[in-house]
Amino acid sequence: MYGANTSRRLGYKEIVMPRINKINHIAIAVADIDSALSFWRDALGLDVDHIEDVPSQKAVVAFLACGDSEVELVKPSAEDTGVAKFLAERGGGMHHLCFEVDDIDVMLVQLKNKGVRLINEAATQLPGRKMAFVHPKSTGGVLVELYQLTVQDPLLE
Numbered sequence: 001m002y003g004a005n006t007s008r009r010l011g012y013k014e015i016v017m018p019r020i021n022k023i024n025h026i027a028i029a030v031a032d033i034d035s036a037l038s039f040w041r042d043a044l045g046l047d048v049d050h051i052e053d054v055p056s057q058k059a060v061v062a063f064l065a066c067g068d069s070e071v072e073l074v075k076p077s078a079e080d081t082g083v084a085k086f087l088a089e090r091g092g093g094m095h096h097l098c099f100e101v102d103d104i105d106v107m108l109v110q111l112k113n114k115g116v117r118l119i120n121e122a123a124t125q126l127p128g129r130k131m132a133f134v135h136p137k138s139t140g141g142v143l144v145e146l147y148q149l150t151v152q153d154p155l156l157e
Contacts, residue, residue, distance in 0.1 A: 018101055018104075018106045018107040021099075021100045021102055023098065025098045026072065026096075026098070027073075027094070027096045027097075028040075028095060029087050029090075030092050031087055033051065033073055036062070036092070037062065041064065047065050053077070054126075055077075059075060060075045060077055061074050072098075096133070096145050098144075098145035099144065099146055100147050102148070103148065104131070104147070105123060108121060116134060116138045118132065119133035119134065129147060131146065131147050133146075134146065
């Protein structure tokens with residue numbers, strides 16, 4: 001029996017399955033980063049790695065290191081975003097779970113072939129990373145982000 005992440009040989013062709021490497025981050029939607037930091041940084045003691053404006057996602061994001069993963073505080077910078085809609089409908093809270101994968105393009109094809117509903121059928125390329133989202137209707141209600149570090153990322157060099 002093959003596991004989900006195994007390579008196997010069928011006839012003469014080897015099929016290499018994409019792999020989930022780790023949970024990269026858990027994203028928390030917030031209305032105000034400074035207010036949120038009073039809990040995540042000041043009360044829990046998580047260190048802020050950096051705060052970044054992400055124009056492609058219309059958000060400001062604070063990254064807090066937590067072991068080999070991060071907590072990501074996401075504040076929308078425009079009202080026409082999924083995070084802004086999430087905040088308006090639900091208030092702050094867990095927005096998405098992000099898995100770091102070894103080959104996002106193959107993972108997206110595999111998921112689509114299995115009938116999984118994707119928000120992004122092709123990964124968005126950003127400096128040092130590629131990302132795409134899986135629709136919560138296919139995951140039992142959890143927005144899932146797939147994330148692949150690319151060679152431009154200094155962590156990979």
